[in-house]
Amino acid sequence: MACTRLILLGPPGSGKGTQAKRLSDTLKTAHVSTGDMLREARAAGTELGRKAGECMDAGRLVPDAVVIGLVAERLRKPDCEPGFVLDGFPRTVAQAEALDAAGVGVNCVIDIDVADEEVVSRLGGRRSCPQCGRVYHVEVAPSKDGTHCDGCGAGLVTRPDDVEDTIRARLKVYHEKTAPLAAYYRGKGLLKTVESVGGPDAVFGKVLNAIGAR
Numbered sequence: 127m128a129c130t131r132l133i134l135l136g137p138p139g140s141g142k143g144t145q146a147k148r149l150s151d152t153l154k155t156a157h158v159s160t161g162d163m164l165r166e167a168r169a170a171g172t173e174l175g176r177k178a179g180e181c182m183d184a185g186r187l188v189p190d191a192v193v194i195g196l197v198a199e200r201l202r203k204p205d206c207e208p209g210f211v212l213d214g215f216p217r218t219v220a221q222a223e224a225l226d227a228a229g230v231g232v233n234c235v236i237d238i239d240v241a242d243e244e245v246v247s248r249l250g251g252r253r254s255c256p257q258c259g260r261v262y263h264v265e266v267a268p269s270k271d272g273t274h275c276d277g278c279g280a281g282l283v284t285r286p287d288d289v290e291d292t293i294r295a296r297l298k299v300y301h302e303k304t305a306p307l308a309a310y311y312r313g314k315g316l317l318k319t320v321e322s323v324g325g326p327d328a329v330f331g332k333v334l335n336a337i338g339a340r
């Protein structure tokens with residue numbers, strides 16, 4: 127069966143957002159990022175967004191029930207029919223079990239592997255465009271003038287959760303709550319691991335190989 131219903135796992139800073147976007151563009155499937163959905167809810171000023179924002183700024187996970195509800199609604203939209211790339215979900219075994227219980231079949235899980243210190247250096251230098259979502263890095267991938275988005279010209283910002291203390295808190299949560307998902311999906315015979323080294327193009331090549339798309 128072709129891999130069109132995918133999960134990308136990996137710590138914050140593994141590049142899974144970038145890979146998920148490229149993968150969904152290539153496979154012509156939906157890119158479902160819970161982090162983006164929660165940031166949108168926050169920007170829209172909803173009650174859910176406000177509560178989620180408090181968790182996000184502290185590097186904690188948003189409660190399972192909230193995120194599961196959001197994803198269930200999102201996966202019912204017509205653009206998910208040809209398939210989807212789940213980015214940032216599931217993040218706990220309870221979320222994975224909720225997907226299974228809802229009968230959402232997944233046919234491939236890619237785990238993007240990267241060392242903790244590399245995560246701290248990557249995320250500490252990350253700058254994001256608040257308008258179009260493009261992501262830069264102060265050293266590795268700066269925008270042309272270093273402060274504005276090359277795509278839409280908006281001023282670049284550091285995400286509040288990309289400061290070092292919060293990055294370390296997110297990594298701790300990742301190891302405790304999310305890393306066990308690798309064993310969960312390995313047990314189902316779905317897991318493929320890809321090392322996040324060599325830059326986004328090299329990693330994308332490895333991701334395509336892992337899903338048998340080239």
Ligand code: AMP
Binds near residue numbers: 221
């Ligand atoms: P991300 O953009 O994927 O790094 O997510 C940013 C933040 O949103 C995380 O640190 C969590 O606070 C929250 N978040 C995103 N996805 C989930 C999820 N599946 N479960 C709980 N919290 C989430």
